[in-house]
Amino acid sequence: MTTTEINLTPRDFKGKSNPDWCAGCGDFGVLNAIQRAVAEMGFRPHDIMTVSGIGCSSNLPGYINTYGMHTLHGRSLAMATGVKMANHEMNVLVTGGDGDGYGIGGNHFTHTARRNTDLTYIVMNNQIYGLTTGQVSPTSSIGMTTKSTPFGNVEQPINPITSAIMNGATFVARAYSGDVRQMSDIFQQGIRHKGFSIIDVFSPCVTFNLTNTHDFFKERIKKLEDDGHDTSDWKTACEKAMLFGDEIYTGVFYEGDRSSLEDVEPVLKEGGPLAYRKLGLEKDDAQKIIDRMM
């Protein structure tokens, strides 16, 4: 992050293309909140890399003016980990959907949390597969009818918040895409946090999920901060994260201070970003390698 005075506005982070999302899609709010967050934090476009997978929400890197990678379905966290290893001075945002992150990318989600890589992962969770026109997702509720579950979903949904906490993520939050101010605040906290930050955002799909709508969330959402939640208390965080009935909490569930992967990687202790270092071996190092083979 830069310390010089820069007066960029969210508009300066507008990408080359306009979003192709449906009118009313929750993802618009998430995009606005990200642009607002990075502008308010004083970033410049080249300070940030936005990495996504595949899906409606994963089109986001094309809509934001930062370095970007629009990668493979489910692989955003792995690609982003590579980016972060190669240039740990960049702020790496990872964006995508619930199918991308918790379904096909679930293994990377688990292990990225464990490694505590300093990434800010924003999941636009619409509890449905949108781009493939409406199939069940790993966060779809039991009983939900979709094109692939015409008689109702019978499988228990994953809980991204408790999963992230259990797997070792050190900043775990939930937001709702209808509240740009709260989202922007949480995104800024997540970006500032050193370690793996995951923000699961309820981002309703207005076309294929007629259950978890804007109205559904507006009636139920409560803010953790209003309850005076202690973010170091992971047990209470998990209890509150399990609620998905009349009350659904948003806010920061858990924040820990475990070292991030970059902090414990000896090669990154000094010398600047890996990608900018001189290539090739030092004479002494090369000779030592040969000597050990003799």
Place this chain on the structure above:
Amino acid sequence: MGLGTYDFALAIGGEAGQGIATPGDILARIIVRRGLHLSTYNAYQSIVRGGHIFLTMRISDGEIQNHGDKLDLLLCLNQDTMNRHQRLMGPGTRIVYNSDSIEPGTEDKGADLCGLPVLALTDNSRNRLVQNTVGMGAIAFLMGIDFSVLEESLTLRFQRRGQEMVDENVKVARAGFDYAEEHFKLFDQSPPSGGKPLAVWSGNDALAMGGAAAGVKFYAAYPMSPATGVLHWMANNARNLGIIVRQVEDEIGVANMVVGAAQAGTRSLCATSGGGFALMTEAIGAAAMMEIPCVFINVMRAGPSTGVPTKTEQGDLWQVLGASQGDFERIIVSPLDTLDAFNTMAEVFNLTDKYQCPAIVISDLYISEGRYSVDPDKINMHPNIDRGALITEASDTDGYLRYKDTESGISPRALAGLEGYVHVAATDEHDEDSTLLSDEFTNPHKRRQMVEKRARKFDTILSDIAAPVLVGPADADVTLIGWGSTDGIIAEAVGELNAAGVSVNHLQIKWMVPFHGEEIMAILSKTKKTIIVENNYSGQFARYLRSETGFAADGHIRKYDGEPFAPHHIVDGVNAQVNGETDKYIPYQEITV
């Protein structure tokens, strides 16, 4: 091949956990310090304890690139070794064994039986590894190696563990040496002093070192035999050399991390075997679409599926040719030996940087896990590093197009984080400025333009790499064609055949993609009888050669039992085909492990 005046092979057999590696390593170091050449092949199974391990070590004062055709000395660490391999040992050979626990087998072919009463020679009956050291002492005597040389090696090996450990090993080895001197017959020929001391490495060491020398800064892996040696080398050297090494949850994560790190600007590498490579393939296509240079090593083992994890095969050629969906350009290279594997890494990294594409290096268990001597002066640890059209400085100019449609097809690529070069790399088809073409903007003319731009990069790539060369008499009656790791084995067979009056030459192919079709046809159109040698059932290279050139070989020598070729397998195969007995020869594997 430059075979010398001394050609000796010994084998050590036992079960996993009996400590075969240590005497093998000590002997190897004695040999290379003396300036002699070495080629070892370890036959083993995928178990940590038990089973049967058979380490073959061939020694010569000439350069050797294979484990050879015969054994002169067998050290049995268990009865099973005696029972399995006694039949391989004819007159003039020696079998060394612990006579307290091992009995001579029933298949006596004339070897001298050299039983060592280990208990009587040592007072250390508690240590079951003691027979290895007694055996080493006896081997040193039989081969004509001075005890002082063995003593020095044992000291170097054990000094980290204290003087007591050194003394005990030296004492026990001395007992074996002295007993052998009193009771056994020395081999007629003892190892000559070669030239200057040589070094010893495995193919996996060479691949990892080649990567490090080429400037690899990020290495990711998931352990998989027979590629794990690359990970171990990288892990041991990472801190010292400033290489980030990560063991990742699966090969999908490995490959995607490598692509991500490469996009941010580091030279990035990973290695696996066929099963892991299968999981990596989608990321290889991603690297091609986003035009990101990175290198994937596939160390082949016998497949399909889990297959025979500890055995060799050249069975993944079509896997790498077809890796990932879509129609795209990639580089595929199969190094010919360990030094070539080392040199190939710098070469292939320069090519991927220049052409901004993925590259696949196909090795196999035979060269990757085999240990070979190498002249340290031939290892260039400071190869030329050329990163191609890479932008490394910020700029205030507007309008950077990451995928600019240039005449060469190569678009200057910026390190991530530079001001003035903000861009998105996308796996969707995209325009010159990274705008996606594949969603609402689909445009067939732009799609065609971008496909052609990426393909055009490869119009000139053949001129950057060496074409294969025909070795041996140009007008030979038989031309042997091989690829990758069989080079040294075929070359030795060619030497033997010519010496026996069968006129043979040899064409070994290293670069699979791009492929020197015209140059190869210029050679093959002048040949009389062609035989393709490869370590698989279906003739993967034979089919590839035909698909690229229309050329169909006259005959084939194939082996797919998990074990590598030995030179005599090829000699026999050529003779059988010259005599008209067959046009497809499958050699019989004599050593079963």
